Amino acid sequence: MLDQVAELIREVAATIVLPRWRHLATDEIDQKAPGDLVTIADKESERALTRGLTALLPGSAVVGEESVAADPSVLDRLGNGGAVWIVDPVDGTNNFAAGKKPFAVMVALLRDGEPAASWILDVPxxxxxxxxxxSGAYRDGVRLKTRTDDPGVGTLRGVVASHYLPERLRRVAAGNATAFGQVTKGHHCAGYEYPAVAVDEQQFALFWRILPWDHVPGSLIIREAGGMALHLDGTPYRPTDSERGLLIAANDDIWRTARDTIFPDLSIL
Known part of the structure; x- marks a missing residue:
């Protein structure tokens, strides 16, 4: 099924998503909330993925970003048993709508609440x-293994996605992040940030808002590549979690270095 889902994602990206990149009409872009865009490509991609995924696995349920936006009760399916697909039809929609990179299509499969498989296609x-x-993580057929050393805080590169951080935490994180070799606010596309840690383009990323379609696919990839995806208090991330932030890193040592550098006093969390 891994190959069948991959083929479906590639087909949807090639026939629905990519043709509309830099070709969206004004009336094909809406706002779900201030600053949170949705396009015709998001909606059509999710419909096509939903049809294809449920055909591949009859009886399965789907939790898609746009279906939850239309009906929040759809999110309750994550707590059900059986097979549940999680779909992000266009991750990085704001980039996509602006004609910029990166953006991705992401899918994950849960079986009885546990991530069983995931796919992230960097479309452009x-x-x-x-x-x-x-069974591991692979990029274009090549097995991924995260780095096993900690080169030290002064050489680490990573992301602190501060937009959704509470103000008190944002100030602390901004002040402490100067200790790292390089820190950015990210690419506004989780489908880019997770593989970037797996291939050592960066070594960590901190997120606060952790919607399942943004983080279930990538967190499985990170873990299967040898990395860590944990809440800031060190507890495991679960698909039904929506709070407490999420820190991913190439290995346990880097995870602790990043966490303790950004938030040395955990009592403020």
Whole structure:
């Protein structure tokens, strides 16, 4: 099924998403909330993925970003047993709508609440990253293994996605992040940030808002590549979690270095 889902994602990206990149009409872009865009490509991509995924796995349910936006009760399916697909039809929609990179299509499969497989297609880059629980993570067929050393805080590169951080935490994070070799606010596309840690383009990323379609696919990839995806208090990330932030890193040592550098006093969390 890994290959079948990959083929479906590539087909949807090639026939629905990519043709509309830099060709969206004004009336094909809406706002779900201030600053939170949705396009005709998001909606059509999710419909096509939903049809294809449920055909591949009859009886499965789907939790898609746009279906939840239309009906928040759809999110309750994450707590159900059986097979549940999580779909982000266009991750990085604001980039996509602005005609910029990166953006991605992401899918994850839960079985009885546990991530079983995930797929992230970097659409403009045409890179496909896939993970299967217990079987590793691969990018374009090449197995991924995260780095195993900690080169020290002064050389680490990473992301602190501060937009959704509470103000008190944002100030602390901004002040402490200067200790790293390089820190950015990210690319506004989780489908870019997770593989970037897996291939050592960066070594960590901190997120606060952790919607399942943004983070379930990538967190499985990171874990299967040898990295860490934990809440800031060190507890495991679960698909039903929506709070407490999420820190991903190439390995346990880098995770602790990044966490303790950004928030040395955990009592403020």
């Amino acid at each position: 880059g045409d890179n496909l990253t896939v993970a299967e629980a217990g």
